[in-house]
Amino acid sequence: MHRAFEIATRGPGLYEFTRDVAAWVAGCDRDEALLSLMVRHTSASLLLQENADPEVRSDLTEFFHRLVPPTTDPSMAYLTHTYEGPDDMPAHIKASLLPVSLQIPIISGRMMLGTWQGIYLFEHRTAPHRREVIALLR
Amino acid sequence: MHRAFEIATRGPGLYEFTRDVAAWVAGCDRDEALLSLMVRHTSASLLLQENADPEVRSDLTEFFHRLVPPTTDPSMAYLTHTYEGPDDMPAHIKASLLPVSLQIPIISGRMMLGTWQGIYLFEHRTAPHRREVIALLR
Amino acid sequence: MHRAFEIATRGPGLYEFTRDVAAWVAGCDRDEALLSLMVRHTSASLLLQENADPEVRSDLTEFFHRLVPPTTDPSMAYLTHTYEGPDDMPAHIKASLLPVSLQIPIISGRMMLGTWQGIYLFEHRTAPHRREVIALLR
Numbered sequence: 001m002h003r004a005f006e007i008a009t010r011g012p013g014l015y016e017f018t019r020d021v022a023a024w025v026a027g028c029d030r031d032e033a034l035l036s037l038m039v040r041h042t043s044a045s046l047l048l049q050e051n052a053d054p055e056v057r058s059d060l061t062e063f064f065h066r067l068v069p070p071t072t073d074p075s076m077a078y079l080t081h082t083y084e085g086p087d088d089m090p091a092h093i094k095a096s097l098l099p100v101s102l103q104i105p106i107i108s109g110r111m112m113l114g115t116w117q118g119i120y121l122f123e124h125r126t127a128p129h130r131r132e133v134i135a136l137l138r
Numbered sequence: 139m140h141r142a143f144e145i146a147t148r149g150p151g152l153y154e155f156t157r158d159v160a161a162w163v164a165g166c167d168r169d170e171a172l173l174s175l176m177v178r179h180t181s182a183s184l185l186l187q188e189n190a191d192p193e194v195r196s197d198l199t200e201f202f203h204r205l206v207p208p209t210t211d212p213s214m215a216y217l218t219h220t221y222e223g224p225d226d227m228p229a230h231i232k233a234s235l236l237p238v239s240l241q242i243p244i245i246s247g248r249m250m251l252g253t254w255q256g257i258y259l260f261e262h263r264t265a266p267h268r269r270e271v272i273a274l275l276r
Numbered sequence: 277m278h279r280a281f282e283i284a285t286r287g288p289g290l291y292e293f294t295r296d297v298a299a300w301v302a303g304c305d306r307d308e309a310l311l312s313l314m315v316r317h318t319s320a321s322l323l324l325q326e327n328a329d330p331e332v333r334s335d336l337t338e339f340f341h342r343l344v345p346p347t348t349d350p351s352m353a354y355l356t357h358t359y360e361g362p363d364d365m366p367a368h369i370k371a372s373l374l375p376v377s378l379q380i381p382i383i384s385g386r387m388m389l390g391t392w393q394g395i396y397l398f399e400h401r402t403a404p405h406r407r408e409v410i411a412l413l414r
Binding site: 032033034047048049050053055056058059060062063066097098099102103104105107112113114115116117138 | 180218227237276
């Protein structure tokens with residue numbers, strides 16, 4: 001009862017894949033279980049966040065960009081791991097601050113998400129990436 | 139082996155519900171299991187934190203208030219999702235920074251919390267709310 | 277299917293214990309499972325982070341030292357929980373910002389970590405400590 005999801009990203013921001021996960025969970029036909037999702041990278045995160053107003057997602061991206069700016073910003077001059085680009089070390093920091101995995105209870109066959117909760121991959125790198133998320137139902 | 143906990147909140151801060159969870163776990167009579175708790179909202183969090191000195195909780199609330207101030211603060215003027223009140227978008231940000239779910243091993247029938255670890259709902263909104271937490275034992 | 281790991285720390289920073297966990301998981305001989313790790317403290321964290329360049333770890337430690345400086349720093353004068361030392365309340369704050377537990381899918385008997393993901397205890401206190409991490413396979 002496991003599978004991998006691949007998410008293609010084109011720069012920093014939140015990429016929703018709630019529907020893909022819900023479809024897979026439905027196909028697994030489990031009444032009660034725990035769904036685990038884990039991203040196999042150290043520069044991207046997973047997030048349960050609001051799925052209504054898209055401004056919430058752009059505001060989130062902007063907040064984290066300001067909290068952890070690129071290493072070209074004078075305030076980040078103390079960082080030493082810079083040879084993979086000005087967005088690399090900030091991406092590792094954001095990937096520490098934000099969840100690397102999500103656990104969602106399955107009851108009566110469906111994810112117990114709240115009305116406004118969607119499942120997102122949060123990309124922290126600038127260049128396009130293919131991100132892998134492992135899903136496990138136990 | 140699941141249930142919902144309802145927690146009534148009256149403004150930002152930490153609300154403990156360790157005893158309610160411990161009583162439910164004891165009633166489930168499981169020797170070894172994983173307890174999952176997930177909050178069904180995008181503007182409140184769950185936290186394992188110190189249950190001794192209440193100043194730890196007020197200091198935590200104040201730190202997060204300063205790290206992510208209301209949108210009326212000039213430093214937050216760049217945020218665009220403001221129509222649900224000055225505490226709404228900061229609440230979404232705090233709910234991204236702090237855990238949406240907790241996983242606690244159950245061994246010999248009891249939660250393996252450390253001596254000083256209590257289970258808290260961390261409310262980020264100003265108005266009173268009723269928050270729902272889903273608990274699952276697997 | 278559980279055990280405790282003890283990690284001796286000598287000041288703030290990341291302490292890797294991936295190999296210890298991998299050896300224990302291999303000995304458990306489970307084909308498919310969910311591995312949970314939980315730290316039983318409120319002033320240390322767990323982290324999946326890059327296991328290649330050690331500068332990533334020292335940069336992470338420095339970022340969190342600057343985001344949450346000791347209470348002797350004038351910017352932290354508002355904190356009230358100071359009688360356990362200038363590094364204590366900042367340690368509680370970091371332990372709220374960073375994960376207290378990790379969940380890692382086990383498939384075909386091995387942890388599904390990405391190529392660059394290592395398992396770390398992140399110590400936030402200055403004095404040496406012995407930290408306990410509970411591991412559970414379900």
